[in-house]
Amino acid sequence: MESPSPNPPPKVSAASASSKPNDGESMFADVPLVPEAPVYAVMAAFKNDPHPSKLNLGIGVYRTEDGKPFVLNVVRRAEKLLIDQQSAVKEYLPITGISEFNKLSAELLFGANSPAIKESRVTTVQCLSGCGSLRVGAEFLAIHYHQQKTVYIPEPTYSNHPNFFSSVGQVVKTYRYYDPATRGLDFQGLLEDLSSVPSGGIVLLQACGHNPTGVDPTIEQWDQIRQLIRSKGLLPFFDSAYQGLVSGDLEEDAQPLRLFVADGGECLVALSYSKNMGLYGERVGALSIVCKTAEVASKVESQLKLVIRPMYSNPPIHGASIVAVILKDSDMYNEWRMDLKAMTDRLINMRRLLVDALHERGTPGDWSHIIRQVGMYSLSGLSSDQVAFLTREYHIYMSSDGRINMAGLGSKTVPYLADAIHAAVIRGV
Amino acid sequence: MAANFTKRTISSSARSINGWFDHVKPAPKDPIVGVSEAFLADPSPNKINLGVGAYRDEEGKPVVLQCVRDAEANIAGCEFIESSSASVSSKFVEESLKLVYGKDSNVIAEGRFAGVQALSGTGACRLFAEFQKHFYPKSQIYLPDPTWSNHYNIWREACVPQRTFHYYHPDSKGLNFAALIDDVKNAPVGSFFLLHPCAHNPTGVDPTEEQWREISFFLKVKNHFPFFDVAYQGFASGDLEVDAKAIQIFLEDGHLIGCAQSFAKNMGLYGHRVGCLSVLCSDTKQAVAIKSQLQQIARAMYGSPPVHGVLLVSKILTDQHIKSLWLREVKVMFNRIQNIRTALRASLENLDSPLNWEHITNQVGMFCFSGLTPDQVHQLAREFHIYMTSDGRISLAGVTYDNVSYLANAIHQVTSSAQETLNISWSP
Numbered sequence: 001m002e003s004p005s006p007n008p009p010p011k012v013s014a015a016s017a018s019s020k021p022n023d024g025e026s027m028f029a030d031v032p033l034v035p036e037a038p039v040y041a042v043m044a045a046f047k048n049d050p051h052p053s054k055l056n057l058g059i060g061v062y063r064t065e066d067g068k069p070f071v072l073n074v075v076r077r078a079e080k081l082l083i084d085q086q087s088a089v090k091e092y093l094p095i096t097g098i099s100e101f102n103k104l105s106a107e108l109l110f111g112a113n114s115p116a117i118k119e120s121r122v123t124t125v126q127c128l129s130g131c132g133s134l135r136v137g138a139e140f141l142a143i144h145y146h147q148q149k150t151v152y153i154p155e156p157t158y159s160n161h162p163n164f165f166s167s168v169g170q171v172v173k174t175y176r177y178y179d180p181a182t183r184g185l186d187f188q189g190l191l192e193d194l195s196s197v198p199s200g201g202i203v204l205l206q207a208c209g210h211n212p213t214g215v216d217p218t219i220e221q222w223d224q225i226r227q228l229i230r231s232k233g234l235l236p237f238f239d240s241a242y243q244g245l246v247s248g249d250l251e252e253d254a255q256p257l258r259l260f261v262a263d264g265g266e267c268l269v270a271l272s273y274s275k276n277m278g279l280y281g282e283r284v285g286a287l288s289i290v291c292k293t294a295e296v297a298s299k300v301e302s303q304l305k306l307v308i309r310p311m312y313s314n315p316p317i318h319g320a321s322i323v324a325v326i327l328k329d330s331d332m333y334n335e336w337r338m339d340l341k342a343m344t345d346r347l348i349n350m351r352r353l354l355v356d357a358l359h360e361r362g363t364p365g366d367w368s369h370i371i372r373q374v375g376m377y378s379l380s381g382l383s384s385d386q387v388a389f390l391t392r393e394y395h396i397y398m399s400s401d402g403r404i405n406m407a408g409l410g411s412k413t414v415p416y417l418a419d420a421i422h423a424a425v426i427r428g429v
Numbered sequence: 430m431a432a433n434f435t436k437r438t439i440s441s442s443a444r445s446i447n448g449w450f451d452h453v454k455p456a457p458k459d460p461i462v463g464v465s466e467a468f469l470a471d472p473s474p475n476k477i478n479l480g481v482g483a484y485r486d487e488e489g490k491p492v493v494l495q496c497v498r499d500a501e502a503n504i505a506g507c508e509f510i511e512s513s514s515a516s517v518s519s520k521f522v523e524e525s526l527k528l529v530y531g532k533d534s535n536v537i538a539e540g541r542f543a544g545v546q547a548l549s550g551t552g553a554c555r556l557f558a559e560f561q562k563h564f565y566p567k568s569q570i571y572l573p574d575p576t577w578s579n580h581y582n583i584w585r586e587a588c589v590p591q592r593t594f595h596y597y598h599p600d601s602k603g604l605n606f607a608a609l610i611d612d613v614k615n616a617p618v619g620s621f622f623l624l625h626p627c628a629h630n631p632t633g634v635d636p637t638e639e640q641w642r643e644i645s646f647f648l649k650v651k652n653h654f655p656f657f658d659v660a661y662q663g664f665a666s667g668d669l670e671v672d673a674k675a676i677q678i679f680l681e682d683g684h685l686i687g688c689a690q691s692f693a694k695n696m697g698l699y700g701h702r703v704g705c706l707s708v709l710c711s712d713t714k715q716a717v718a719i720k721s722q723l724q725q726i727a728r729a730m731y732g733s734p735p736v737h738g739v740l741l742v743s744k745i746l747t748d749q750h751i752k753s754l755w756l757r758e759v760k761v762m763f764n765r766i767q768n769i770r771t772a773l774r775a776s777l778e779n780l781d782s783p784l785n786w787e788h789i790t791n792q793v794g795m796f797c798f799s800g801l802t803p804d805q806v807h808q809l810a811r812e813f814h815i816y817m818t819s820d821g822r823i824s825l826a827g828v829t830y831d832n833v834s835y836l837a838n839a840i841h842q843v844t845s846s847a848q849e850t851l852n853i854s855w856s857p
Contacts, residue, residue: 025711026685026709026710026711026715027565027619027652027654027685028564028708028710028715028719029711029715031564031715031718031719031722032718032722033717033718033721034718034721034722034724034725036721037728079505080505083501083502083505088493089491089493089700090491090493090497090697090698090699090700090701091483091491091699091700092481092483092693092699092700093700094462095459095462127731128548128731128732128735129731129732130732131728131730131731131732132730132731132732135729135730135731144450144452144453145449145450146452147449160728160729160732163728163729164729166729167726167729167730200449235449266448266449266450281733281735281736281737282735282736282737283731283732283733283734283735283736289450291448291450292448292449292450292451293448293451296448296450296451296453298455299450299453299454299455299456300450300453302455302456303453303454303455303456305456305459305462306456306582307586309459309462309551309579309582310551310555310579310582310583310585310586311548311551311552311555311586311730312548312549312551312552312555312702312731313548313549313551313552313579313702314700314702315702316548316700316701316702316735316737316738317700317701317702318700318701318735318737318738319735319737
């Protein structure tokens, strides 16, 4: 039995039970402020700008012709179905998430007839969007991948990419990717840099719709990249955040990735449904690891559970439920495909309109890269000074690297942007 | 098109390369999740799942609270939010913190808190563990012995060395208070202590108010950092305010605590992963700094948290009508578990079990720390299709009036020293 404490605590008097913090300081008094990531600073500045013609081209989300957030109708249908299901519960998902969602996501990425899937060599686990998938993959590699502790990411890339890997103690290096001179792919530089990666190095690749450049390798170039990676014994880790939003066709956008599965080799893929299903806030994604054998895939999956359990136990139910409903219903799946085609057509149309508008104005320079680039973004080629000018004089916001989100444009606002760019160039900013 | 290209030109095959993951070993099953998996795989019609701490109704079915359905109907048709917008998050955090710090709390009024939405209790603990590691790399976390099994995993993954402090006394089946205080006194200055403010998991043994005051006092003396994991607020007494008493005591004593809150159990939002992490601060400048650090840790883990559950919780906490419905529903869940405690204890005593089963009604919260040994637990699974974690923790939510006799019989069987050959026919 417990004995009473020999030194009962002094009663806390009313006077001392005040609102003031304790006599001691906080243990975290010296914690420094993290400066806001640039993309959020741009968004905040846009929000605070009262100018009626302000334009936000710095976002990473899809917008309609009128600049509004776009909720896909098929997503609304799916959500209504779920809410109406009185029998639906909100229990914990398994650690690896909804198994139907995982199966259908793998099929989306690799094709339902993929030998890797048929041979059960793929393990797919539901994660929190692309970010969560990348982090879980990075942690898994940090524990189980002993070849190399260095990850090679393209220069430039999505700003958060280094963080997933550095947070688990991996070294992050870059390989050449974008050529500012051509505003296209620095293919030679890419091949050279990957050639000098030590055997076993992990290589991060964006599967399609490269963020921030809009520059994707051709399928022929992809195959050369694949051959180089395989011959050097490097491990590819794909980030697929824009499947369906590059060509408008889900299968076509997955071709580069599928080359790396067709050759029988291993790879990791982080998949996000944020953009292509507009499910941003619901955090829906999946990590797939293609393994040599089914036995390995099964063991890998068991180890992924050990990564996930102490991170958040199990993934959120809502968004993945919506995706599963859509993927398994052929009517809804087709509606989604049509939505993707429409969204992509709009992006391509904005590219054309912008380039036409610049030609009309006789803006000096070659702007054809805007049409050559694909997906949601264009690295316009504008300098940071020019970007600052656009913001200052025209209240047009974008990140200082000159990345434009084409989805932020509408046919009514393209002329305004063209005027702004024209002014910046003509005035020699 | 591209498909033809693939067939034509794949020349360098990777087939000769060894798999990179051949050496990966199969991972052991999680002790709690593994129980549910074993239960699901069991075809017996008599099976009972007493593993995971998820509430069940009188028919043993999962429950979606009416307040949640009301909230869901209310928010349906609103525009999807692209990511947890700052205002949605702030509102959620503030309302959540009122539940633990008190609605008139000065720390809230003065903004002296860093609060972020987290992925339920697990996510909140993990964010804090990473934060602790980052700013106090040499610190240790003291975990009560025993504690929720995942606590060990969380701080281990964050690379924070862990120790335990005495908590449960297996002989008395109560609190080992003197040893607990000794451990607090003996821990190096500035250690981090994880505390369950109510409905301790797995033991159901909570300190009394007087004992909490002493714990608070001695933690203060050694300048230890108290971190509360609040997963079962409402389940200890049926009253959320009463269940937050320990935290109130610490606040009165001037501690600047950290707190992980989960809405999984008390709002039945398990799969939505809604929780909150807060760290109390000396001033708002510090609060802003700490919040930015927590957000940075989260950003490298999953970007931003899921929005749907947060909208539900915010609606429930800010709509007077829905909130009072919620408080009533918490009371209903609490009452059912109380009744089951009484029923289970009575059933065992009526079977003339020689053992003392007082602890079933003394303990509080969702669990009964039965005292069953791992062997007895395995026997229950093997022979009776009754599943619980091997530490003998019974999730009472899995017990109903329909199966309580079956359960009592089974426990009696495995704990009986006499080898009786009774014709026991049980129908669950």
